[in-house]
Amino acid sequence: MDTRRECALLLLAGAVLLAGVLSVELAGGTVDYQALGVAAGLTLAWLLAAFTLRRAGHGGDGLLLPLAAVLTALGLIMVLRLKPELYFVQALWAAIGLAAFLAAAFLFRRAERWSEYKYFWGLAGIVLLLATALFGVDIGGNRNWLILGPVHFQPSEFAKLLIVLFLAAYLSERREVLTFATRSFGPFVLPQPRVMAPLLAVWGLAMLMLVAQRDLGAALLYFGTATIMIYLASGRAGYLWWGTGMFAVGAALAYALYPHVRVRIDIWLDPWTDPSGKAYQIVQSLFALGSGGVLGSGLGYGFPRLIPEVHTDFIFAAIGEELGLAGAGAVMMLYILMVYRAFRVALLAPTPFRALLAGGLAVLLALQVLVIVGGVTKFLPLTGVTLPLVSYGGSSVVATFILLGMVLAMSERRPADA
Amino acid sequence: MLDNLRGAVRRTAFVLLGLLAVLFLYLSYIQAVEGDYLAGHSLNRRTAAAAAKVERGAIYDRRGEKLAYSEQDASGRYVRHYPYGAMAAHVVGYTSPRYGQSGIESAFNGELSGMTNPERRFGPITSLWRAKAGNSVTLTLDGDLQATAYKALGRRRGAVVAIAPRSGAVLAMVSRPAFEPETLDDDWQAIVGAADSPLLNRAAQGLYPPGSTLKVMVAEAALAEKITDKRKTYTCEGTLKIGPDYVLGESSGRAHGKVDLEEALAVSCNVTFGRLALELGRSRMAKTFDRYGFTRPLGGEIAETASRLPDFSRLGDGDLAQTGIGQSSLLVTPLRMAMLAAAFANGGIILKPYLAAGVTAPDGTALKKFGSSEFVAAASAATAAEVNGMMQTVVREGTGYAARIGGVKVAGKTGTAENPHGEPHAWFIGFAPADEPVIAVAVIVENGGGGGDVAAPIARQVMARALR
Numbered sequence: 092m093d094t095r096r097e098c099a100l101l102l103l104a105g106a107v108l109l110a111g112v113l114s115v116e117l118a119g120g121t122v123d124y125q126a127l128g129v130a131a132g133l134t135l136a137w138l139l140a141a142f143t144l145r146r147a148g149h150g151g152d153g154l155l156l157p158l159a160a161v162l163t164a165l166g167l168i169m170v171l172r173l174k175p176e177l178y179f180v181q182a183l184w185a186a187i188g189l190a191a192f193l194a195a196a197f198l199f200r201r202a203e204r205w206s207e208y209k210y211f212w213g214l215a216g217i218v219l220l221l222a223t224a225l226f227g228v229d230i231g232g233n234r235n236w237l238i239l240g241p242v243h244f245q246p247s248e249f250a251k252l253l254i255v256l257f258l259a260a261y262l263s264e265r266r267e268v269l270t271f272a273t274r275s276f277g278p279f280v281l282p283q284p285r286v287m288a289p290l291l292a293v294w295g296l297a298m299l300m301l302v303a304q305r306d307l308g309a310a311l312l313y314f315g316t317a318t319i320m321i322y323l324a325s326g327r328a329g330y331l332w333w334g335t336g337m338f339a340v341g342a343a344l345a346y347a348l349y350p351h352v353r354v355r356i357d358i359w360l361d362p363w364t365d366p367s368g369k370a371y372q373i374v375q376s377l378f379a380l381g382s383g384g385v386l387g388s389g390l391g392y393g394f395p396r397l398i399p400e401v402h403t404d405f406i407f408a409a410i411g412e413e414l415g416l417a418g419a420g421a422v423m424m425l426y427i428l429m430v431y432r433a434f435r436v437a438l439l440a441p442t443p444f445r446a447l448l449a450g451g452l453a454v455l456l457a458l459q460v461l462v463i464v465g466g467v468t469k470f471l472p473l474t475g476v477t478l479p480l481v482s483y484g485g486s487s488v489v490a491t492f493i494l495l496g497m498v499l500a501m502s503e504r505r506p507a508d509a
Numbered sequence: 510m511l512d513n514l515r516g517a518v519r520r521t522a523f524v525l526l527g528l529l530a531v532l533f534l535y536l537s538y539i540q541a542v543e544g545d546y547l548a549g550h551s552l553n554r555r556t557a558a559a560a561a562k563v564e565r566g567a568i569y570d571r572r573g574e575k576l577a578y579s580e581q582d583a584s585g586r587y588v589r590h591y592p593y594g595a596m597a598a599h600v601v602g603y604t605s606p607r608y609g610q611s612g613i614e615s616a617f618n619g620e621l622s623g624m625t626n627p628e629r630r631f632g633p634i635t636s637l638w639r640a641k642a643g644n645s646v647t648l649t650l651d652g653d654l655q656a657t658a659y660k661a662l663g664r665r666r667g668a669v670v671a672i673a674p675r676s677g678a679v680l681a682m683v684s685r686p687a688f689e690p691e692t693l694d695d696d697w698q699a700i701v702g703a704a705d706s707p708l709l710n711r712a713a714q715g716l717y718p719p720g721s722t723l724k725v726m727v728a729e730a731a732l733a734e735k736i737t738d739k740r741k742t743y744t745c746e747g748t749l750k751i752g753p754d755y756v757l758g759e760s761s762g763r764a765h766g767k768v769d770l771e772e773a774l775a776v777s778c779n780v781t782f783g784r785l786a787l788e789l790g791r792s793r794m795a796k797t798f799d800r801y802g803f804t805r806p807l808g809g810e811i812a813e814t815a816s817r818l819p820d821f822s823r824l825g826d827g828d829l830a831q832t833g834i835g836q837s838s839l840l841v842t843p844l845r846m847a848m849l850a851a852a853f854a855n856g857g858i859i860l861k862p863y864l865a866a867g868v869t870a871p872d873g874t875a876l877k878k879f880g881s882s883e884f885v886a887a888a889s890a891a892t893a894a895e896v897n898g899m900m901q902t903v904v905r906e907g908t909g910y911a912a913r914i915g916g917v918k919v920a921g922k923t924g925t926a927e928n929p930h931g932e933p934h935a936w937f938i939g940f941a942p943a944d945e946p947v948i949a950v951a952v953i954v955e956n957g958g959g960g961g962d963v964a965a966p967i968a969r970q971v972m973a974r975a976l977r
Contacts, residue, residue: 378552382555443514447514461528
């Protein structure tokens with residue numbers, strides 16, 4: 092893909108953003124030129140980022156930035172619609188995210204250099220998570236916030252990337268052990284303890300998040316990604332069964348011991364027994380999606396504010412209501428394309444480390460979309476994770492941009508790698 | 510080695526992208542297939558929230574008095590007010606986010622809510638024709654007359670219907686017991702739990718035996734079918750033996766002696782009218798009910814309950830004679846009896862009763878006007894005039910004397926309808942002034958007793974108010 096086409100796609104994303112901001116403002120009755128200016132500025136920044144990359148000779152996948160730009164645009168439009176006071180903050184985060192995207196796109200060109208410090212990254216990830224578990228502050232029902240002076244952030248969003256980086260490096264070095272070294276007890280195949288160590292460690296981390304922070308979504312995400320990465324590295328489906336088994340044990344324990352987990356499962360199985368109480372949020376989300384129908388009510392003409400937490404975890408339901416299946420389906424298609432491009436990078440990767448890193452990031456992105464979109468549509472039990480790039484929240488936006496920057500860097504096919 | 514890894518990546522990609530595709534299909538199912546159910550679910554507050562954003566149109570009476578209007582409260586939400594409260598509750602109806610709508614609020618909900626085309630499938634385009642305020646509806650109702658009728662009925666169960674016989678315009682429609690439409694949501698449990706059904710609009714949906722008020726129709730049929738004329742006399746011995754074991758008696762038990770048709774109507778002679786019904790026979794009796802439109806649904810904005818007529822082809826002689834005096838299994842609504850009275854006030858033509866006179870846009874532009882239309886041509890002008898005259902005699906000299914108004918010719922007929930629920934229902938139907946009628950009424954008081962004593966004075970108050 093040449094630069095011209097990438098710029099055309101970015102201009103399209105900019106048009107979506109400007110048109111969306113304008114229709115939200117017209118529906119509200121007042122036109123705020125500042126908001127439009129910010130939208131135009133962001134469009135310029137996207138174009139500038141594309142130029143910078145190409146001018147520096149970066150040959151990465153030209154589809155990733157436009158995909159991220161459209162999703163960011165839809166997120167900004169919905170934040171302006173749902174919480175206008177947070178629009179400028181979110182736009183600032185989108186700009187910071189873009190800078191982080193560029194940085195990652197250049198820094199991960201030589202991804203192997205990062206694998207040398209794998210234990211540091213792994214440790215940093217664990218420390219971040221432990222710090223949240225110990226000093227975490229409860230904001231909006233999830234105790235996964237850290238407050239450092241003026242900055243509030245959610246370390247688990249960044250720790251995800253560090254853990255994936257660590258696992259990719261650790262597993263790519265031990266692929267042979269993973270694949271062949273097993274002890275057999277009759278029909279049971281047991282892997283070496285040191286191979287199982289990272290799996291057990293991540294399982295422990297996930298359980299800790301579940302217990303200390305009630306962060307069901309993050310626990311699921313971490314554990315699912317780690318299990319699939321071990322499967323990728325070993326090529327043995329047995330690890331998936333081990334992972335599923337361990338997760339099942341953890342989930343069963345959580346169901347038995349923690350009432351809030353039990354409530355989540357029960358309202359998933361039948362929300363209509365208590366639609367105005369415990370299942371209020373999911374029922375409101377379904378009403379929003381259903382009322383939106385195929386074409387939606389139009390921006391500003393729906394009632395998405397009937398859903399609690401609509402601008403973060405439930406932003407997808409608001410898109411479904413005001414933009415209809417047309418809009419929500421488009422968002423799904425964008426994620427499917429994005430995940431597909433990330434897997435493509437993994438498939439074309441020249442080294443196992445790169446394949447595992449890109450594959451792990453693709454899995455992380457896919458699982459996150461599955462968990463939150465599945466949650467708000469009652470396809471899966473509801474767990475609180477953000478919709479990447481769309482939900483309000485700086486940590487999530489910046490972390491997702493870094494993830495895409497890493498994928499972009501590895502999508503570059505350079506003679507040096509061959 | 511790398512091929513191994515690529516195979517695993519490919520399989521993982523297939524499974525995860527497949528799952529995302531399944532989720533996409535599930536989302537389509539929720540939004541496109543389940544959408545209508547979820548959008549219309551009773552717990553989904555979106556319809557009510559959309560309605561609360563729009564100023565619901567007002568409902569006016571014929572003089573422009575407000576019967577219902579919406580006003581913003583301190584929080585900016587629109588709240589519905591009903592100045593006439595319980596007095597016009599059944600006609601005007603209620604609108605509640607929880608319990609839906611009734612009456613005009615229901616029949617004209619599309620106009621009043623400003624959402625005449627709540628078509629979700631067109632998506633955002635619908636906002637182009639979404640109004641800021643609903644249209645208002647003007648009724649033919651006369652607020653003063655409505656209040657008079659409501660107060661005249663007092664605490665008794667019953668109904669009053671007043672229509673303009675020359676146009677079909679409904680001037681008053683009262684049903685008691687009633688309810689307060691403004692506090693319906695709070696009172697709902699008490700209202701639906703009440704044994705005397707306050708939500709029922711007795712005027713158009715209450716079914717009652719018409720009793721002797723039906724005799725005006727039988728008299729007209731007997732004249733039209735040439736079974737009798739004004740000179741022919743009948744002898745009333747107090748009872749009418751039908752077949753071997755059936756006896757039709759006078760309610761008073763007294764014999765009326767020798768009477769002609771006019772005198773028989775004036776004293777409400779059961780024997781004479783039982784005999785006339787027998788002479789008319791099953792098919793001509795059935796045809797008469799057809800002629801007066803009893804078998805034809807009204808349609809339009811007035812929600813009525815259809816009359817229950819006996820199956821004439823299988824009717825025994827005793828029941829045929831009973832039907833002639835408005836008993837047996839015959840059940841009708843007060844509205845239909847007001848229409849019967851109006852037939853003789855309007856030269857035999859029954860005009861279709863209507864409640865809505867017009868629809869007006871928020872800027873004052875008249876959008877729709879409704880007018881008179883013929884419902885049925887029930888009788889010839891000549892026989893109608895004869896019955897009109899006989900009905901004047903009923904009020905001047907007969908059972909309907911309590912409906913007399915000084916200086917005005919009043920025509921009418923009383924009824925005291927036997928029923929299985931205790932005391933007889935008191936009925937009165939009539940119109941005034943008899944030679945230039947402007948109002949036709951039907952009054953019923955459930956288990957009220959004698960029609961002449963109980964119902965006729967109420968009709969008199971309503972007619973006098975209309976003539977003032």
